[in-house]
Amino acid sequence: MYKFSAKCFIAFLSIILSNASYAQTSTYSNPNSERENNPYSKYGIGELWNGNPDAIKGMGNITSAYQDAYVVNPDNPASYSSLALTTFQGGGIASIRTITSAAGASYTTGTASLGYLNIGIPVNQRGGFSLGLRPFSRTYYALLDTTQNAMGTSIRSYAGDGGLSYAYLGGAYRYKGLSIGFNLGYLFGNYRNFISVSSDSPSVSRTYEAQFAQYTRLGGLYWKGGMIYEHMVGHDTDLHFRIGATLSLGQNLNERVSNYQVSIFNFGDTLVNDTSKAVVDQKGKLKLPVSYSIGVTLARFEKWSVGIDYSMSDWSKYGSSPDSNMNLGVGTSAYKLAVGGEFTPNINDIHNYMSRVTYRAGFYYGQDYLRLNNTALPVYGFTFGGSFPYKRNTRTHSRLHTSFDIGRIGTHTGNLLQQTYVRFGFGLTFNEKWFIQRRYE
Numbered sequence: 001m002y003k004f005s006a007k008c009f010i011a012f013l014s015i016i017l018s019n020a021s022y023a024q025t026s027t028y029s030n031p032n033s034e035r036e037n038n039p040y041s042k043y044g045i046g047e048l049w050n051g052n053p054d055a056i057k058g059m060g061n062i063t064s065a066y067q068d069a070y071v072v073n074p075d076n077p078a079s080y081s082s083l084a085l086t087t088f089q090g091g092g093i094a095s096i097r098t099i100t101s102a103a104g105a106s107y108t109t110g111t112a113s114l115g116y117l118n119i120g121i122p123v124n125q126r127g128g129f130s131l132g133l134r135p136f137s138r139t140y141y142a143l144l145d146t147t148q149n150a151m152g153t154s155i156r157s158y159a160g161d162g163g164l165s166y167a168y169l170g171g172a173y174r175y176k177g178l179s180i181g182f183n184l185g186y187l188f189g190n191y192r193n194f195i196s197v198s199s200d201s202p203s204v205s206r207t208y209e210a211q212f213a214q215y216t217r218l219g220g221l222y223w224k225g226g227m228i229y230e231h232m233v234g235h236d237t238d239l240h241f242r243i244g245a246t247l248s249l250g251q252n253l254n255e256r257v258s259n260y261q262v263s264i265f266n267f268g269d270t271l272v273n274d275t276s277k278a279v280v281d282q283k284g285k286l287k288l289p290v291s292y293s294i295g296v297t298l299a300r301f302e303k304w305s306v307g308i309d310y311s312m313s314d315w316s317k318y319g320s321s322p323d324s325n326m327n328l329g330v331g332t333s334a335y336k337l338a339v340g341g342e343f344t345p346n347i348n349d350i351h352n353y354m355s356r357v358t359y360r361a362g363f364y365y366g367q368d369y370l371r372l373n374n375t376a377l378p379v380y381g382f383t384f385g386g387s388f389p390y391k392r393n394t395r396t397h398s399r400l401h402t403s404f405d406i407g408r409i410g411t412h413t414g415n416l417l418q419q420t421y422v423r424f425g426f427g428l429t430f431n432e433k434w435f436i437q438r439r440y441e
Helices: 002-025 077-082
Strands: 086-100 106-123 127-149 152-175 178-199 207-232 239-248 251-266 271-288 291-300 304-314 333-343 358-372 375-389 399-410 418-432
Touching (some): 077 127, 077 207, 106 418, 127 178, 152 207
Antiparallel strands (some): 086 418, 106 127, 207 251, 239 291, 291 304, 358 375
């Protein structure tokens, strides 16, 4: 049984990783390419990405006070102390985004990529630890516009891709009702940003094109702490009240930035490339902001849970020492309020499969970390999903998880873009009695 589960998990991860590799190697193209084109990812460190398990995404992503004996919650490392079995988690995500302008123009793009990889291991009855890999942010945009000048019409093209990933190792310990946890990991990635200016008549001789490219590499230690306090309500040992919180102080990543400027001259039958400027490997620091969250949940063991979460981060303080473009004041205070819950009709019902399914739903509202044209970007949406057991044994907690996130970001105020997205998450959880000492031989 153990070998079968391990083989299934490895096969699943291979499929997810192959999809992720495909998404990362697509070339730049028009806005209707096979990749999800997000113009807002041009700014800052790109679009912040949700790397939590689908079991949590489906209930509004309420992570601060969420803990489950069979689900790894890396967003609050204090939750590791509640793990009952060794848990393997992996998932992918597919998303579709429709962008509309104030003038009514619109286009739709989509992509699929790796969602998360986690392993959680209990240590006796008071502690546990976890390691994993999750996306932190991502960038992809491909845009163009036209301008009029004395030489005629010029086309300006903007393109970029990249992102940050987070590999972590964390641990937690529980004393009575209080659990304290800590994640320490390495945040790493790179970005590529391009701008080109050319004539709309490339066949005409003696035309000129200018290209500007920036390559950024980032890497550094990143940590996050968390706590969860659990209290039994009344004399009912199955009813739990939890309050949780997380904190990540402002941290610096090592940064290397290279800038290139290339001029291309078209003499009809000859193209001449000239690198007119190159500044290579400027070293510096990228400052990430302070972030925190707080939440509460009320749960009945293996039956239902409901909770509310509030998170905040002050992105007005972030910036880059070698890249002054990151200090142009596009960051602002970001916040999110989320409410969600889950319900399992009867986990022990061997006659009705749907009674053993866990159903989830939630919604959220907040503000993105970007502020463009002196206008904040509202974010809101609702989520739903479920967890489906795939073994006949009612006491096993290995499950297939799904989540749907339907939301909107942005506004048409200030001639900005409004984006509507649909994200579908698919994940698997394997729970086995590995690394647990046997009581009887």
